[in-house]
Amino acid sequence: MKFQGRYKFVKDIIKDVEASGLSVELVNDEYVWCDPDDHTLASRSCGWFDPDDERCAIQVATKRSPEEWLGTLIHEYSHFQQWKENPDMSLYESAMGDIEEWTRFEKELTEERLWECVRVIRADELDAEQRTVKMLLEWKVCPPERIREYIQGANDYAITYNMIAISRHWPDPPAYRVEDVWRAMPVHFLEYYDDAHIPYVKLFYKHCLKIKAPEHKPESPDITEYVGMIT
Numbered sequence: 001m002k003f004q005g006r007y008k009f010v011k012d013i014i015k016d017v018e019a020s021g022l023s024v025e026l027v028n029d030e031y032v033w034c035d036p037d038d039h040t041l042a043s044r045s046c047g048w049f050d051p052d053d054e055r056c057a058i059q060v061a062t063k064r065s066p067e068e069w070l071g072t073l074i075h076e077y078s079h080f081q082q083w084k085e086n087p088d089m090s091l092y093e094s095a096m097g098d099i100e101e102w103t104r105f106e107k108e109l110t111e112e113r114l115w116e117c118v119r120v121i122r123a124d125e126l127d128a129e130q131r132t133v134k135m136l137l138e139w140k141v142c143p144p145e146r147i148r149e150y151i152q153g154a155n156d157y158a159i160t161y162n163m164i165a166i167s168r169h170w171p172d173p174p175a176y177r178v179e180d181v182w183r184a185m186p187v188h189f190l191e192y193y194d195d196a197h198i199p200y201v202k203l204f205y206k207h208c209l210k211i212k213a214p215e216h217k218p219e220s221p222d223i224t225e226y227v228g229m230i231t
Contacts, residue, residue: 009139010070013077020084022057026073030063041170042100047072049079051087067142071150074135078128095120099161103168115194118161122193125161129154130189152185155196159185162197163204171208178207 014024035043036055046069047060058076062069083089095117101107102114109117133154136147156175164170175181181203190196197204205211 007066007070009135009141010073013073017057017077017080020080022051022080024058024060024073025056026060026062026069028063029061032059032061040104041172042103047076049076049083051080051083051089067146070141071132071136071153074139074141075128075132078131078135079124081131082124082128091120092124099164103164103170105168114165118165119194122158122161126154126158126189126193129157148187149182151187151189152182155185155190156182158193159197159200162193163201163209166197166201167205167209167211169209169211171204172210173208175204175208181207 017024031044032047033039033043034045034048034050045061046064047058049058051057053059058073058080060069060073060076098107098109098113098117099121102109129151133147133151136142136150142150153176160171160175163175181200184200184203
């Protein structure tokens with residue numbers, strides 16, 4: 001691919017990543033796999049960042065509209081920036097590992113640990129999303145109305161982890177692929193997210209979760225002490 005004019009920033013991203021001894025791979029497919037040996041929903045993604053992966057550090061699926069995959073690339077680049085600022089990813093990796101094993105019914109989690117994992121992952125992702133929005137604006141990747149839609153998708157992504165905690169399933173199709181779901185999301189980042197899923201539970205179960213909604217849904221714990229982590 002040639003990246004010139006308004007897309008010159010892609011070259012700059014690749015150059016910055018390579019300066020740290022890492023690499024970027026753009027894949028002409030609809031999805032990529034965080035784990036090449038695991039083709040489950042937990043591994044399927046539009047893009048990922050992992051500085052320890054032997055394949056590359058950033059991999060992004062490009063068989064989508066330019067605005068979509070460029071947004072994903074910038075999002076994963078945001079994770080790269082996080083890593084440069086703090087290379088210790090053990091907290092995030094432990095939380096994601098627990099969630100993945102729990103959704104495969106390979107491990108049981110207490111309610112406290114489950115929501116701790118959700119908060120850790122969500123805080124990391126929301127920080128990356130907010131960095132991404134700043135770069136989308138700085139590099140004029142898309143018009144303002146598309147920025148609003150990107151934020152709706154970011155909220156959708158954050159709330160997805162709440163829904164995973166409630167349902168013990170990964171949404172399929174992912175909520176960001178279902179317009180009826182992501183267009184219902186707020187157009188601005190929220191102050192806190194622990195109970196942000198409540199207005200959208202029925203939408204998720206209708207469009208993204210091919211299971212019956214449980215009669216008892218795990219309650220979102222008190223959020224007061226976590227507000228600082230996710231704003």
